Amino acid sequence: MDNNNITVLGVGNILYTDDGVGIRVVEKLEKEYEFSENIDIIDGGVLGVNLLGVISNAGRLIVVDTVLNHAQPGDLHRLDHDQIPNRILAKNSLHQVDLIEALTLCNALDHVPQTTIIGIEPKDIETLNEHLTPEIGARLDDLVQNVLEEVLRLGGSFQPRA
Amino acid sequence: MGKRIIVDPITRIEGHLRIEVEVEKGKVVDAWCSGQMFRGIEMMLQGRDPRDAHHFVQRSCGVCTYVHALASVRAVEQACNIEIPENARIIRNLLHGSQFQHDHIVHFYHLHALDWVDIVSALSADPAKTAKLSENVSGRPQNSAYFSEIQTRLKTFVNSGQLGPFNNAYWGHSAYNLPAEANLMASAHYIEGLKLQAKAARMHAIFGGKNPHPQSLVVGGITSVRDLTPERIDEYTQIWKETKAFVDEVYLPDLLAIASFYKEWGAIGGNNDAYLAYGEFPQKKVDDDLLLPGGVVDASLAYAAVNTDKIAEDVTRAWYEKGEAKHPLSGETKPIAGEVFYNTDDKYSWIKAPRYAGKSAEVGPLARVLVAYAKGHDHVKKLVDHTLKTLDVGKGALFSTLGRTAARAIETVVISDAMEGWIETLKSNIASGNKKTYQPWTMPDKGQGGGLNDVPRGALGHWIDIKGGKIKNYQYVVPSTWNFGPRDSKKQKGPVEKSLVGTPVADPSKPIEVLRTVHSFDPCLACAVHVIDPHTNQTYEVKVI
Numbered sequence: 001m002d003n004n005n006i007t008v009l010g011v012g013n014i015l016y017t018d019d020g021v022g023i024r025v026v027e028k029l030e031k032e033y034e035f036s037e038n039i040d041i042i043d044g045g046v047l048g049v050n051l052l053g054v055i056s057n058a059g060r061l062i063v064v065d066t067v068l069n070h071a072q073p074g075d076l077h078r079l080d081h082d083q084i085p086n087r088i089l090a091k092n093s094l095h096q097v098d099l100i101e102a103l104t105l106c107n108a109l110d111h112v113p114q115t116t117i118i119g120i121e122p123k124d125i126e127t128l129n130e131h132l133t134p135e136i137g138a139r140l141d142d143l144v145q146n147v148l149e150e151v152l153r154l155g156g157s158f159q160p161r162a
Numbered sequence: 163m164g165k166r167i168i169v170d171p172i173t174r175i176e177g178h179l180r181i182e183v184e185v186e187k188g189k190v191v192d193a194w195c196s197g198q199m200f201r202g203i204e205m206m207l208q209g210r211d212p213r214d215a216h217h218f219v220q221r222s223c224g225v226c227t228y229v230h231a232l233a234s235v236r237a238v239e240q241a242c243n244i245e246i247p248e249n250a251r252i253i254r255n256l257l258h259g260s261q262f263q264h265d266h267i268v269h270f271y272h273l274h275a276l277d278w279v280d281i282v283s284a285l286s287a288d289p290a291k292t293a294k295l296s297e298n299v300s301g302r303p304q305n306s307a308y309f310s311e312i313q314t315r316l317k318t319f320v321n322s323g324q325l326g327p328f329n330n331a332y333w334g335h336s337a338y339n340l341p342a343e344a345n346l347m348a349s350a351h352y353i354e355g356l357k358l359q360a361k362a363a364r365m366h367a368i369f370g371g372k373n374p375h376p377q378s379l380v381v382g383g384i385t386s387v388r389d390l391t392p393e394r395i396d397e398y399t400q401i402w403k404e405t406k407a408f409v410d411e412v413y414l415p416d417l418l419a420i421a422s423f424y425k426e427w428g429a430i431g432g433n434n435d436a437y438l439a440y441g442e443f444p445q446k447k448v449d450d451d452l453l454l455p456g457g458v459v460d461a462s463l464a465y466a467a468v469n470t471d472k473i474a475e476d477v478t479r480a481w482y483e484k485g486e487a488k489h490p491l492s493g494e495t496k497p498i499a500g501e502v503f504y505n506t507d508d509k510y511s512w513i514k515a516p517r518y519a520g521k522s523a524e525v526g527p528l529a530r531v532l533v534a535y536a537k538g539h540d541h542v543k544k545l546v547d548h549t550l551k552t553l554d555v556g557k558g559a560l561f562s563t564l565g566r567t568a569a570r571a572i573e574t575v576v577i578s579d580a581m582e583g584w585i586e587t588l589k590s591n592i593a594s595g596n597k598k599t600y601q602p603w604t605m606p607d608k609g610q611g612g613g614l615n616d617v618p619r620g621a622l623g624h625w626i627d628i629k630g631g632k633i634k635n636y637q638y639v640v641p642s643t644w645n646f647g648p649r650d651s652k653k654q655k656g657p658v659e660k661s662l663v664g665t666p667v668a669d670p671s672k673p674i675e676v677l678r679t680v681h682s683f684d685p686c687l688a689c690a691v692h693v694i695d696p697h698t699n700q701t702y703e704v705k706v707i
Contacts, residue, residue: 015203015221045227047271047374050264053360054374099213107319107351128202130218 004038006149006156007058007113009051011044011065011099017129018073018122018136020123022064025143032150036157044099052102060154062147063099067119074135076142079117118146167670170198172680175212179646179685181687182506183676190676193655193662194506195646196411196514200481204495205328207636212238212628213381213603215636218626221376226686228261228366229617230675231379231696233624235637237424238381241611245596250383252588253369255443256398257376259581259613260365263405265618266366266527266574267362267413269684271355274567278420279340279348282333287346295343299419301411304350312350332672339423348420351412362405370400383600390592390599401586405576409571412626414573417571418552421564428555431563431679433661434461437529440468441621442616445581453580454497454573454616455541457533458518461561465536465627470612470623475639476515476650479508487517487651490625491610493637515647515656516639524642524657525620526683532560534576541579566682605631619684620644645683658683 008029014020026043035041039056044051044116067077084100106112120143123133132140151158164186172179178199180410197588200637203222207215216234232254239246244252289309291526297303299359317338340348363373369378371386378386421427441456456468483496497512504510522530549568550557559565591597608629620641627635647656655663658680665675 013221015206016219028240043372043375045221045374047227050268050359050363051374052356053363056360074631091440107322110315128206130206 004058005059006143006154007040008062009042009044013046017124018132019125021136025064028144033158034161039156049102055102056106056109061113061115063117065119066122071121073121074139075121077119081115084086124127164626165707167673169210188607190662190665193659195658196511204636207633210633212633214316214496228376233380233613233615233622235381237611237613237626244382244601244603245600246383249599253318253384255584257369262577263619266570267355268359271352273622274681276331277681280345281349282339283342284345284349291348292343299416331676335674336668337674344605358408362497365401382603387599402581409574409578414571427564428559428562430665431661432561433524433657434561436523437438437532438518438523438621440532440614440616441623454530454534455537459532459536463536468488471507472519474517478512478651479648480514481509484675490637490639509637513647515650524653524654525641527570527573528566531572541576563679563682
């Protein structure tokens with residue numbers, strides 16, 4: 001584990017409409033940008049606790065996910081490290097609980113990465129469909145920008161692919 | 163009528179499972195198992211290119227992504243008459259083998275152990291005595307300073323209040339039998355297992371092209387050609403060796419040590435009906451000469467070969483439109499319209515009820531080990547006999563919660579050992595210039611195929627019907643559907659329902675005994691059914707009616 005390593009982890013299920021937004025952000029980042037060596041971009045799917053390896057190897061962790069926060073669909077959220085356990089105590093989604101469990105289990109491995117969750121209020125996470133709703137799709141670029149800003153803040157660098 | 167207990171949701175699993183049991187005089191007399199989420203991936207696949215199917219199905223589950231992809235490409239390969247090259251077969255085995263190593267270790271230590279191991283009791287253990295115990299049972303003894311350090315770490319963890327998966331456990335329950343020292347030893351290995359889990363996942367990355375979600379599988383073979391270098395194979399071999407050492411020196415000894423305090427569980431949680439395995443790890447051709455053989459056995463260990471024509475899915479008690487039981491090739495997924503009602507006298511689950519020759523059948527490690535044992539599989543037989551002898555129990559103990567949990571460790575040893583041969587063959591093939599990993603093919607207009615494999619949780623089958631080069635119909639029957647299915651038209655219970663009957667329950671408000679049997683099946687309903695439910699189930703609930 002290298003403290004300078006920044007892992008951007010998208011989570012969610014691309015088969016359930018907006019639930020896949022974290023993965024779509026990660027795909028877009030990989031396709032459109034070249035990142036400095038210390039940055040890993042990971043498609044975490046809904047592996048939950050099985051992402052422990054990825055999470056425990058990160059110095060700094062940026063999670064991209066849907067966040068249910070009783071807001072309007074498309075509203076962007078940002079949760080910083082110390083807010084996470086309290087803010088997501090309720091079982092917002094099955095994979096998120098597992099993700100939080102994985103973060104908690106990092107305690108047992110003596111390393112909990114400093115974590116930020118960049119999220120979006122979804123419109124539909126129940127319909128079986130591989131496309132985002134138009135409302136959420138329209139915010140994809142904003143989410144990508146938020147992640148890039150976070151990467152810069154943490155000392156990473158990138159440039160658009162030619 | 164006895165007392166009804168509802169455990170909803172069952173924790174430390176993927177997906178959403180509800181268990182209801184009726185308890186009379188301290189024992190379960192009836193049980194209902196309900197999958198609370200609907201899966202409809204099959205409907206999404208209709209009309210698509212068969213070559214894309216595995217990309218979809220591997221996203222239907224959170225954990226076993228690779229195994230669905232494997233079943234899917236096998237189904238298409240059978241439908242299109244494709245024989246994959248030897249190197250592709252070996253790499254698929256190596257990917258699948260590492261999945262078993264990873265999954266079973268995670269299951270034993272991180273999903274199941276806390277049903278048997280009391281973490282809070284570990285805090286009062288004497289580290290010196292724990293070291294002595296470890297000398298006696300472990301193939302990797304550790305000293306008292308080590309256990310003392312683990313104990314301090316556990317204290318910090320427990321005191322922090324951030325218990326994560328340790329939440330909602332029944333610490334101090336009378337059904338915990340382990341002495342404090344054994345609890346501390348197992349807790350230490352829980353933490354070691356976590357470290358190993360983080361590493362073992364990397365094996366998939368080497369030949370998978372990507373991890374999570376390996377992308378190297380294609381219909382016709384594999385595409386991770388650039389990783390077929392001695393350096394990459396060595397990297398894989400190192401992690402495999404380390405994992406195998408953990409399995410041999412820690413996992414199996416722990417299993418035997420813990421089981422010796424829970425021998426009564428050799429008579430609880432059995433199913434005694436039918437055990438089904440498709441078999442897995444082709445040693446030569448894909449459907450031939452399997453490391454773990456396929457077959458069907460009953461409690462007398464009488465063996466029969468599998469005939470997949472005898473598989474049918476019954477929907478009488480599940481929330482689907484009425485219809486007769488159907489083979490997966492002609493299967494349908496038609497959820498009933500409107501709101502569904504949970505009613506244990508009628509329909510109560512989103513899981514269909516698969517039947518083999520009209521009977522419910524248990525799938526998974528126990529089924530595979532019993533089938534191999536009945537066929538006289540050398541390695542399996544040796545390990546099973548050794549386990550029975552060490553615990554001083556008879557063969558009947560195999561058909562139980564204890565047997566199911568032991569079988570998982572036994573097959574991890576067998577598979578871990580076999581991986582060495584695959585690595586060697588792959589190396590010598592590459593060295594001699596045989597680098598073929600893909601068999602070119604063309605899409606036929608029509609074809610039908612079944613992709614069978616046996617994955618960590620049990621027998622998995624994907625069936626595809628191709629017409630005009632597109633998917634006309636696609637159905638899959640997953641291990642959790644077999645094990646966690648509801649009753650059928652003849653009122654026959656599913657395997658888990660059957661296994662729960664007879665389970666003692668000391669305290670109905672803390673039914674840890676029920677959890678032990680349910681967890682021993684390694685439930686993973688994210689693929690049997692899936693969806694996210696944002697506003698309910700905020701807490702873990704045990705309801706006593």
